[in-house]
Amino acid sequence: MLVIARLALMNFLAIFRENSSENLLFEKNELGKASAVASLGMIHLWDHDSGFAILDKYLQSDDTHVVAGALLGIGIVSCGVKNDYDPALALISGYSTSAASITRIGAILGLGIAYAGSRKDKLKSLFLITLSDSQAPLVDLVFSAISLGLVFVGSCNEEIAQSIISVLKNLIKAELAEPIIRLLPVSIGLLYLGKQETFDEIMKEVSKTFDKIMKDYWDVTLMSLAYAGTGNVLKVQELLSICSKKEGGSHQGPAVLGIALIAMAEELGVEMAVRSLEQLFKYGDYNIRRAVPLALGMLYISNPKVDVVDTLSRLSNDADGQVMMAATISLGLIGAGTNNARIAELLRKLSSQEHGVYLFCVRIAQGLVHLGKGLLTLAPYHSDRLLLSPVALAGLVTVLHACLNMQPTILGEYPYMLYILALAMQPRMLLTLDEDLKPLPVPVHVGQAVDVVSQAGSPRTITGFQTHNTPVLLAAGERAELATEKYIPLTPILEGFVILRKNPEHHED
Template sequence: MLYLPGPDDMLVLDIAYMIYLKFEEFPSALRIALFLDNMQYVKQVFTSCDGLLRKKQFCYILARHGVTFELDDEIVTDDDDREALQEIINNTKLSEGYLTLARDIEVMEPKSPEDIYKAHLLDGRASAGANVDSARQNLAATFVNAFVNAGFGQDKLMTVPSETSSGGTTGSWLFKNKEHGKASAAASLGMILLWDVDSGLAQIDKYFHSNDNHVIAGALLGVGIVNCGIKNECDPAMALLADYISKEDSTTRIGAIMGLGLAYAGSQNEQIRGNLSPILGDGKAPLDVIAFTAISLGLIYVGSCNEEVAQAIIFALMDRSDSELGDPLTRLLPLGLGLLYLGKQESVEATAEVSKTFNEKIRKYCDMTLLSCAYAGTGNVLKVQHLLGHCAQHLEKGETHQGPAVLGIAMVAMAEELGLEMAIRSLEHLLQYGEQNIRRAVPLALGLLCISNPKVNVMDTLSRLSHDSDSDVAMAATISLGLIGAGTNNARIAGMLRNLSSYYYKEASLLFCVRIAQGLVHLGKGLLTLAPYHSERLLLSPTALAGIITLLHACLDMKSIILGKYHYVLYFLVLAMQPRMLMTVDENLKPLSVPVRVGQAVDVVGQAGRPKSITGFQTHSTPVLLAAGDRAELATEKYIPLSPILEGFVILKENPEYRED
């Protein structure tokens, strides 16, 4: 199917969907409906299936994919059942399941940034280098602390109970950060309490009473982070954030706008569109507010091809003056536009035609961004060749559109393993022959191709580039080392980053990037993944991919965005964070520990009639962690799983034919 030309590929999937439906293989039919992004098919799967337990399993699959799906009377007639199913889709139990996994693996103890840096393993120079730029180092520690303790609800910097204003307390850490650093510090509380909406909002509330606008902005962003991927009946994010989007202070506005983007990503919420769209046409609004509004609208309407939002962003781009078009933040506007067409292929053509009328400073950047977003995850070889053609040109300095073209190669080719390997080889060639602006984007593209999946050849390439004479290339490579190792606790990458921290101990900017990468490698103490693919690499979560590429576009100009005052764009990664677990539950949705075999996934081999789907397996009891490329299968016949793919939450039903003997 992945190797068929269009439109045959969609036709084959349609037929496969009908066959699965006819033979009542409902979970497989649902996966294909989600692959086709066809909500009518999703509804049909629900209405064709009778069993409530099966419907609960479908809801877990939908929740993992991150789609907003409202159940109605036609799908589930009983009100109580509908409420229970909607609760699963709304992901309200995610925090509980994640903490159950953490307790089982015994990693509940909070970790401090020093536990991650392991400075005692380095020579004296590096540990002395911690004092080079203390505000910058404190900011780095804030992010490391947020990434490492994400979702655990406790840490050693932000949630420590307040004793005195001078001791190691919540308040004191916040004020160890300068101005805009306080925004990221306050928002980090949202990351630590990730997915736990009630407890999170209660703890963030105290920052709303601050007199400092940066702290309030961070609290607003924290509210968005806590609610990310969780839908709540009361809509607390809307209630708290809506009032702040029209404030005078632009930092506060950005906090609220970005918070709404994270909390409602993929929801296509009309009320928020009504609130945010006017900002794009406001002549008095500062450029940064407009840029973040475009991104938030792109996230909320990701992959929806919404014409009203597209028009609002197009007009905002046309209204920019020449000096504004040269500003790195302006590039977030074409990205917001691109997100509307994420993975939608030909649907982008009308907008791409309009983009040809833009000012030449932004026109090519817009073209490349729209093309790469529209064909993201499709594996379309012709589009990869087209993007490679743009990267092959040797242009004068000041051309910015080759950066998104390089990222585009990775976005299109990440769909399947063969294309991925070929893209890695093509990017190696670009490193050798490309201009400097291309070399700066290559490490980021490699980071996207192998996100949370540290391949040795890519790791070695990035390690080499992290010592590059061009500091932009070195910084991009360092951040990408963090991305490929994200949530894996990979010892080799951790060692590389420790050595880099000693190598760059005098260079504050590079050391900051090393620290961020160290935080990413230990993301959620090794329980989380950033990989946007799930369901054995069949399904691509649009919101997860949108969060990653927003960060990568910001990294194309590291110095003015991430190393400037917009470092909080790092929090866009929260959209891609998911526990990399298999959690088995019984018919009452309570955790149920069963033996499972976990090994490397292989295409079916073995004796006729006894196919093997994994190799080199080990037997564990659930809940278990699954690494990239791992597959699990039940090691007992006592239960029947209700999902063909054992990952995330899987409901087990007792096998009536099972006998102990």
């Protein structure tokens, strides 16, 4: 994985050096300092050797925001990297009980990102202590719950779920009105991500706990995550019926996102969901309209379809500022890592027209479009859409739910939540290796994936192909085939690593 990571980030590292980051650091306000230091972790993503060495000096700073950014950066560097010595846990865990709130948040979120999907018991013990503390600040409780959801994604851990529900039971009415509270149902939903068979048990417990307004929000959020990626038509219809009710409600936003999460499993479901979303935007109330652009971004993430780009381009000039910001972020999501020229031009025009928080959204989208200089992707599906990464989907879902109420979260007190997208980042290339796991350049045909087409004894699964030498980039909907009989693939020819060995029956001409 480290070989691919270094290849993917080589060009990006060349244009951003440590000195420039230091100059940027001293120009920022408090949260800006934390984000600037954490960005070093993003630049050195998956690279323990240099990443830890660069971030370590910021841990010695007297500024708590700089320390928080360093802790978050260490978590980002460690994202998706397995190490028997657990250096991230050793470096970060001591700060999770720091006196400064921002430092605690940096440590908690850094650990959640570093060990997402690992189900590490040490982290469960650490975070459950925070959740059981009746004197803990609300923001500590929320981010501890989110980190537990990321670390134990898809585990159906009842102990953690009960602890999060207990936190909500103990909150006063004023705290329940805080926007950040909306992330607590997401944290439980992550525990049951894609586990529809155990969904009913947790829903019975939730139904006993909350009033109708809170219960509706939790029901929709948990159901959409439990059935994410399943393509369950009955659940999509149920969510559509929720969106069609005239009385409205804050739970309609998660319902719109849920339609996208469930329907993204297959191409036909995606097309039908887009048609439904168009009608919802036309006739729905403001909660629905503001969620539709985010749902489109989820359906076509890192896959800039022309008609979807046109739709989001139109919505980015909507009269509703929330719709405008959501559409701008979604333009970045559908173009993430593609260097799409059309989206880049649209965002350049928007950057000359907007200011303030709107311009901030444009800059985020521009960064996403050029993610890893065009060598990375945010798509949670991989291996020719055969596999869904729960960790990648968890990162996307968390950020999208935060974007449902963007002003007080992403654009307000918690801009560093955007770094959770690191969980979904992965190289979008095909790299061929020999049996000793050394890079082996071979010619391959790269074209649009289609059903098998037989041609005079030569079946093909691609059309309109071009021949390149590996490593090659694979865009959404593309597939690769070996263009030589000199080697035999020992693994499927999909995104990522392919191991080849020489064909003993092949003879050179």
